[in-house]
Amino acid sequence: MNNTYTVSIFVAAPGTPFRGGGSSAAGHVYYEIADGSTKLSYGFAPESPGVMSGPGAVSDKDAGRYVDPLYVRSLEITQNQYEKLKAFGDNPEKHGFSTQYNGATNSCIDFAWGALNHAGLHRTTPDQVEDTKFDGALKPLDNIKHIKSIRPPFPDSKLNDEVDNPLPKQTRLQRFISDADLPAQERQMLQVIRAEVDVIDRQHGRAFDAISERISVGLLAAAKGQGLQRVDHVMLGQPPADGSGQRMFAVQGALDDPAHLRASAPVGLMARTPLEQSYDTLSQLHDDAQRRALGGVEPPQQAADVSRRMG
Structure with missing residues (x-):
């Protein structure tokens, strides 16, 4: 039986609840790959939660931690793209991504786009050109339109999907962080x-x-x-x-x-x-x-x- 390969890209808004309690302060972007039997989750964050800069680490638990993230896009991909997404997530520094976290210049957003670009999954500009060097918009929610612009490797695949969830309940600060207000x-x-x-x-x-x-x-x-x-x-x-x-x-x-x-x-x-x-x-x-x-x-x-x- 031939395996099918997918990537799901998640955008969680500030205020997204965690399983087990609590909620996301600033939002998050992460991805999950699957080969038909096994799912692997990759997301980048500071080792010390809440800091704006410092040592960072890749987590394999984000897909199971965030409840109903605001937006999810799933795409069928090739085996080669699957392997590139896995290789980047397993060892980002080998592929030119620093694991020194910075909320403005080297965040979860930069990590996710670094992996996507490495696998040849690029955002499409308004001029319909693939932007191979795009490293993301500053805020998680501002990346949704760019994720939507990625050209699917298999346009007619039944595995291609999009999920839009309601904005979570947010504090005033979380609303401003997400720029909703x-x-x-x-x-x-x-x-x-x-x-x-x-x-x-x-x-x-x-x-x-x-x-x-x-x-x-x-x-x-x-x-x-x-x-x-x-x-x-x-x-x-x-x-x-x-x-x-x-x-x-x-x-x-x-x-x-x-x-x-x-x-x-x-x-x-x-x-x-x-x-x-x-x-x-x-x-x-x-x-x-x-x-x-x-x-x-x-x-x-x-x-x-x-x-x-x-x-």
Whole structure:
């Protein structure tokens, strides 16, 4: 009897329950391969749960741990693709994947796409080109559309399948982590800020970590509160001569354009501010904007507006 080979790619949202209790804080992407008789699960995570960076490890228990992940796509694959997915999962470092975990640059998402790319299962661009170097979107849920774009090796196979489950019950923080409560404009702003903060971290010999995430979300709250509609650049200010705290700037527009806008906040304050508090600030800004829209009230002119324009 000929074996049939499949891969299933799972996307779990923040709040997805675990068998045995608890739930996923930030969501997860992982995969499972099967040869008709045996199933093997592969997922990458930090050795110390909850940290943003540090030693990572491959788990073989994710498929049995997560209950009703948000999205699952199953594909019939060739034996060669099965063996490549297994080889990558069993020894990722041999195939160029570092097992040093980083939530922004080397996470479960990078691992899953590394395995898929190694097996020749690539996302398809809007121009219908296979992207062989795609390493994933930053957030688990943002990868669903890319997983959907993978061309099936056997388009007519009855083993090809997709499962969509409802979003799990989430705390406010989990909703924001999954970006479910963020408008598309703010999701894009936060993605840019995270990427720029990661660059600044690396320039200073640091890895993106929990402090970096607090700074990123805090800067988004500052940018929205000070009237920015998008973020094109993030800059770290020079330490002030008066000894006050160093500031970080979000910039809208080209750096060499005298009309560009900026928003800023003290780095130390953002680093100490809990994520929940920054998300509460964003939520309050949303509520205020809705009240103004319903009441036809113009937004208040903030004193900080003057400092946003650089010249």
